[in-house]
Amino acid sequence: MFQNIGEMVLLFWRTLLALPQTWRQRQKVFDQFFEIGNASLLMVCVLSFFIGGVLALQTGPVLVERGLAGAVGGLVGISMAKELAPVMMAILIAGRIGSAMAAEIGSMRVYQEIDALRTMNINPIHYLVLPRVVAIALALPMLVVFAILVGWLGGALVSIANERIVVSFGAFFGNLREVVDAADVANGVFKSFCFALIVGVVSCHQGLVTIGGPRGIGRSVTKAVVNSIVLIVIFDYVLTSILLR
Amino acid sequence: MNAPQLTPHAVGLQVRGLRKRFGAHEVLRGVELEINPGEVFVLMGPSGSGKSVLLRHLIGLEKPDDGEIRINGEPLDSDGIMSRYRMAMVFQSGALLNSLTVGENIGLYLSEHRLKPPAEIARIVAEKLEVVGLKGIERKMPNELSGGMKKRAAIARALVIDPQLILYDEPTSELDPLSAVVIGEEILKLKERVHVTSLVVSHDRDLAFGVADRMAVINEGRIVAIGTPEEIKARPDPIIQRFLQADFKPNHRNHP
Ligand SMILES: Nc1ncnc2c1ncn2[C@@H]1O[C@H](COP(=O)(O)OP(=O)(O)O)[C@@H](O)[C@H]1O
Numbered sequence: 001m002f003q004n005i006g007e008m009v010l011l012f013w014r015t016l017l018a019l020p021q022t023w024r025q026r027q028k029v030f031d032q033f034f035e036i037g038n039a040s041l042l043m044v045c046v047l048s049f050f051i052g053g054v055l056a057l058q059t060g061p062v063l064v065e066r067g068l069a070g071a072v073g074g075l076v077g078i079s080m081a082k083e084l085a086p087v088m089m090a091i092l093i094a095g096r097i098g099s100a101m102a103a104e105i106g107s108m109r110v111y112q113e114i115d116a117l118r119t120m121n122i123n124p125i126h127y128l129v130l131p132r133v134v135a136i137a138l139a140l141p142m143l144v145v146f147a148i149l150v151g152w153l154g155g156a157l158v159s160i161a162n163e164r165i166v167v168s169f170g171a172f173f174g175n176l177r178e179v180v181d182a183a184d185v186a187n188g189v190f191k192s193f194c195f196a197l198i199v200g201v202v203s204c205h206q207g208l209v210t211i212g213g214p215r216g217i218g219r220s221v222t223k224a225v226v227n228s229i230v231l232i233v234i235f236d237y238v239l240t241s242i243l244l245r
Numbered sequence: 246m247n248a249p250q251l252t253p254h255a256v257g258l259q260v261r262g263l264r265k266r267f268g269a270h271e272v273l274r275g276v277e278l279e280i281n282p283g284e285v286f287v288l289m290g291p292s293g294s295g296k297s298v299l300l301r302h303l304i305g306l307e308k309p310d311d312g313e314i315r316i317n318g319e320p321l322d323s324d325g326i327m328s329r330y331r332m333a334m335v336f337q338s339g340a341l342l343n344s345l346t347v348g349e350n351i352g353l354y355l356s357e358h359r360l361k362p363p364a365e366i367a368r369i370v371a372e373k374l375e376v377v378g379l380k381g382i383e384r385k386m387p388n389e390l391s392g393g394m395k396k397r398a399a400i401a402r403a404l405v406i407d408p409q410l411i412l413y414d415e416p417t418s419e420l421d422p423l424s425a426v427v428i429g430e431e432i433l434k435l436k437e438r439v440h441v442t443s444l445v446v447s448h449d450r451d452l453a454f455g456v457a458d459r460m461a462v463i464n465e466g467r468i469v470a471i472g473t474p475e476e477i478k479a480r481p482d483p484i485i486q487r488f489l490q491a492d493f494k495p496n497h498r499n500h501p
């Protein structure tokens with residue numbers, strides 16, 4: 001799967017070079033941005049609520065048994081902000097948005113629409129890749145901020161409601177505010193920005209290199225999602241070890 | 246179209262020793278071709294003989310393995326050539342962007358390159374649609390159109406570029422005979438009105454002999470004949486004669 005890394009780096013570089021075109025393509029950036037929000041906001045909400053909840057459910061009773069009830073909020077808070085929200089939302093977006101990008105660009109490739117653009121002297125990177133990469137790089141960090149907040153809420157509600165935990169709302173968020181500071185949230189948001197670039201570039205690249213009709217489109221979609229997720233997890237480790245220094 | 250700076254000067258095309266292989270399959274085997282400014286040149290040949298691949302080379306979508314292509318003597322791969330000459334290709338499938346309306350498709354070149362204000366673009370789009378007999382379908386999506394309508398919309402999209410050179414890949418292959426005649430007339434009108442150079446790939450013998458100033462026959466990646474329609478018709482070469490005279494003869498099997 002890694003034979004294409006060089007091509008992807010090249011596509012990323014070309015997209016960076018095209019950044020001055022962003023203002024010109026702003027309408028497409030907005031369209032993509034709202035499409036991403038529309039397609040994923042509800043799922044982000046449900047997913048992060050339950051991730052926060054299950055975190056509290058798994059850790060709460062263990063901590064409470066050892067007399068550490070006060071630490072539940074901080075533990076849920078920091079795991080959500082630094083790790084779970086960025087990674088899980090990136091994976092969700094890879095599945096929901098990356099797949100759609102690869103399918104759309106892949107079908108444009110297969111049905112010669114991209115060739116038609118090139119004959120009209122329209123650069124497919126400016127026209128197709130740039131708006132998508134910019135939109136996802138803006139949208140995913142915002143979704144992650146939202147996911148962190150919803151995840152905290154989910155953790156808090158489970159901590160209050162579960163009879164083996166029973167930590168008050170005030171105690172949960174009191175501890176959370178003690179442990180989690182703005183830098184931790186910024187850390188998670190920064191990671192999600194990097195993941196967004198991965199999903200955007202990998203998916204657009206897979207779309208652009210699609211060959212061989214409808215089955216080729218299917219293969220591209222699968223590859224886009226799988227490669228995005230693998231790269232997200234690898235980069236998560238790399239970024240975390242850099243950011244922890 | 247009547248703005249003086251847009252009056253195109255005709256372009257000629259020279260192809261020398263063009264070769265292209267895909268894997269083990271050599272599709273173009275040394276194509277030699279010269280197309281004169283302002284003429285309608287028809288290229289005929291059996292399916293799979295490399296016609297579409299040749300067209301893709303001529304508009305810069307494929308890089309030749311060997312040989313060269315020149316526009317008015319300038320190599321096709323020289324810098325900025327695509328912005329100095331206006332060329333358009335009508336793809337066999339039409340290749341309209343499915344996510345845009347027909348009107349947006351046709352105006353795309355003008356809107357993406359910010360060449361005209363939106364109202365002006367709308368006017369030009371309506372005018373070109375009328376030219377190809379599709380008046381008033383701006384708001385339709387490409388997937389609501391029949392194959393023939395898509396092709397005509399694609400021709401309208403090519404006309405918007407106000408091209409000096411148009412490449413048509415089987416422009417009448419999905420059209421009813423009446424629409425095919427309209428397209429043929431349009432090709433001729435364009436030649437007279439704006440002196441555009443046209444290269445038409447077609448199996449349609451009526452169209453070919455109706456519009457061609459000169460024509461060529463390609464077979465297995467090589468040009469096997471080139472000349473005026475009369476010269477081609479008079480060629481004794483069996484490949485050409487078989488291709489020109491192939492006819493559906495349902496009674497043959499009963500009367501061997
Ligand atoms: N991108 C490609 N990769 C591999 N083979 C190709 C490609 N494009 C065309 N070919 C092959 O080249 C040959 C000529 O194709 P084409 O030019 O489309 O024929 P036609 O004369 O019918 O338009 C065919 O055998 C086709 O399979």
Ligand SMILES: [Mg+2]
Pocket residue numbers: 296297298337414
């Ligand atoms: Mg063809």
